[in-house]
Amino acid sequence: MAGKHPLTRADRWVATGIFVGTCAVFGLGLGGLSYGMFDRGAHSLLAATIGGAAGGLVFGFGMTFAIIASWRAGGGRATVVAINRAVRVGALPADADPAAWLPVLARRLEEARRWKLSNPLIFATVAVVGIGTAIAVRNPVYTIVMLGLAAVIIGITLWSVATRRRREQSILALIEELEARRGLDDGARPVPGNRDEGEDGTDGRAARIR
Structure with a gap:
């Protein structure tokens, strides 16, 4: 499918959940790591909070954008999910x-x-x-x-x-x-000009049987 597949309302809700979840997990992890590196004072808490929030937003946006791009290029979220499952189990x-x-x-x-x-x-x-x-x-x-x-x-x-x-x-x-x-x-599919195709487009073999 050459064109970009449009997003449905369900796709947008799923993408929003991915963005929020990714921001929260990565932001909390980065903020906690930053806070652990400093002396745990008020200044370090503020720096860790700002750094975690900024890092979470950037990482969450990047991940969500990449996932949405894969959905649109792959024929939609449902198709991409089905392809992922088929590759994983090895069956169509x-x-x-x-x-x-x-x-x-x-x-x-x-x-x-x-x-x-x-x-x-x-x-x-x-x-x-x-x-x-x-x-x-x-x-x-x-x-x-x-x-x-x-x-x-x-x-x-x-x-x-x-x-x-x-x-x-x-x-x-x-x-x-x-x-x-x-x-x-x-x-x-019937091929035009096939010897088994009748002049009116019907199957010539069926006509001969009748």
């Missing part, structure tokens, strides 16, 4: 439309191959920087938090590498099945 639903699904899956396959090497490298770099910062900054709370985040990032990296190949294979299998479905649909 009976009502999957090849015209809507194939462009999205082809784009995802290209993205998966492009990020195969860069994603682990980015995560590893962030983890190394976090560990180095935790060692350099002599603050127990900050050190514990940064080491915990580094451990989480390393875990995500290992999980990403382990599941990337399986995801690629699942997308390829879905693309092949959709192309086979499209071929069957095209073959089922």
Whole structure:
């Protein structure tokens, strides 16, 4: 589907929930981390509150914008959710439309191959920087938090590498099945000039039987 899919009212409500939830989680996390780094006075509380609110808004807006863009480019939220489920379980639903699904899956396959090497490298770099910062900054709370985040990032990296190949294979299998479905649909349509088609557009074989 080449055009941008319009958002429904339900899509807007879901996007609003994503924005609010992301802002709250990221803002509270960033604010708590900032407050733990300082002396916990009134000034540090104000700075942590402002920093958490600003960071939460920026991160929430960015995440929500990216999700909405994926919905619009992928044929709508319902289609994107169905495609995500199909990739995860490795099976197509009976009502999957090849015209809507194939462009999205082809784009995802290209993205998966492009990020195969860069994603682990980015995560590893962030983890190394976090560990180095935790060692350099002599603050127990900050050190514990940064080491915990580094451990989480390393875990995500290992999980990403382990599941990337399986995801690629699942997308390829879905693309092949959709192309086979499209071929069957095209073959089922009557072709003008077919020897089995009557002059009035009816099936010539049925006319001969009658």
